[in-house]
Amino acid sequence: MITERDRNHVLTSGYASDEVILSASHIAKSFGNVHALKAVNFDVHRGKVTTLFGENGAGKSTLMKILSGVMQPSSGEIVLDGKAVTFASTMEAQNLGISIIHQELSLAPNLSVRDNIFMGRELRASTGINYAEEERQTRLLMEELDEPIDPLTLVEDLRLGQQQIVEIARALSVNSRILIMDEPTSALSATEVEVLFRVIRDLKSRGVSIVYISHHLEEALQITDHAVVLRDGSMTAYAERKDIDLEWIVRNMVGNNFDLGSPPSGYTMGNVALSIEGIAVPDATVPGRMLVDHVSLNVHAGEIVCIYGLMGAGRTELLECVAGRLAKAHGRVVLEGEDVSRLSLARRIDKGLVLVPEDRQRDGLVQTMPVGQNLSLASIGAFTRGLLTSRRREQSVIDDAINNVHIKTDGGEAAIDSLSGGNQQKVVIGKMLATHPKVVLLDEPSRGIDVGAKAEVFKLLSEGAAQGLAVVYSTSEVGECLSIAHRIIVMGRGRIVAEFGPDATKEEIMAASGEAVVA
Ligand SMILES: Nc1ncnc2c1ncn2[C@@H]1O[C@H](COP(=O)(O)OP(=O)(O)OP(=O)(O)O)[C@@H](O)[C@H]1O
């Protein structure tokens, strides 16, 4: 029997620690007129984390899809262990030891955690599929990731962060030599990120190589050994960890340094635009437990309120309830003095109360519609008269949205899945802002968007606020609160546990949420 120690020995002995095991050279990829990658060279080192930085649409995911067999390059060469290879499918790449955790989750929502993990590589026994063994292994994997979810839970019943952990577990279960992680932490809590980083360090010590992509730059720096920056499809910088800092990354990514600014000022706030009174959402799975426990809050016209909290604090449920997405809830939602509690989600949008949801794939975008229609969908009332839609007005809504949030796309006709992950997120934000709302609720809107785009979104929200827009912004990044909020509300276990002004410190806010403050 091969013991764990034997396995470590086999994997780590006899190799120089900075040995290049995979080398991609002159990789180019075009989609019609879009040159996503232009002759990129990229190396993967044994037992190291190579982090790929770059703006939305820079080509990061495309390069990773090529290295993992999801798509083929237009030209270029991949050399693995000194031999030229081509991957016609993900299965071929997997057989050679390369697997990928996708940025956009690729799970089947209506299947269990176990079935998602073993889909396509079921464990066989003489009598058929060995479900018991699959279940046992799933349980072990979830324990290793500190997320003791029952293997038989349906994926659609998990929150987004847990789904991301299942995606990670599936990739780990393959025992790869090269593990590509495309934004693995975008929906994870700080504690979940710590667990993932522990797993990454463990994998490294066994000689596994990691390719890591993230827009959480500071976080990524903690585990980076080699940093590569992609810009407009070309590699623009490469360095080892000891030679770089945050400023180096940002400068190479976008050409200059970004300041996310401070909350907008220089105007007086208006009346209460949104009043939330005693909102309560019971937990359907645990009788007597509340996801949102009688929350009340007033937000003024022109005010930006951040709701900070850990995953599971109840932020998503609160916002969904205010927007009219969660039906079974108690309490009142009052918009500019009018009780809208009984109105549908669509009627609330018409009245000027909109939500940018957390899960863009499930709730934010219609995958079968092109970019343009997705952008105009929520504003349909504005250019529909009777049964007629004014094409010209619709087109101007689309053009404005594309320009306002700087969506990198071929145009309104492009398919949604031809956009990079961050640009899909910009579509969701642009679509809601195009309705000219009075109150906008944003649930973790910066998920997957680059520093430059984040600054643009902050600028749009600040400009909106100065014109009287009320903003409620939910985030698990303290830095974001301090850059944009007039007021910071901390939620924990469904309740408001603290409230701060814009002069609060990061430490104070994190401590109030019950989060361990890491020096
Ligand atoms: N299937 C496709 N069809 C057409 N264009 C595509 C397709 N996939 C990617 N692109 C384009 O290729 C470019 C690079 O996209 P990619 O997804 O690699 O960016 P990224 O660096 O991963 O960005 P993000 O940080 O937003 O995830 C973008 O302009 C994107 O629109």
Ligand SMILES: [Mg+2]
């Ligand atoms: Mg991407």
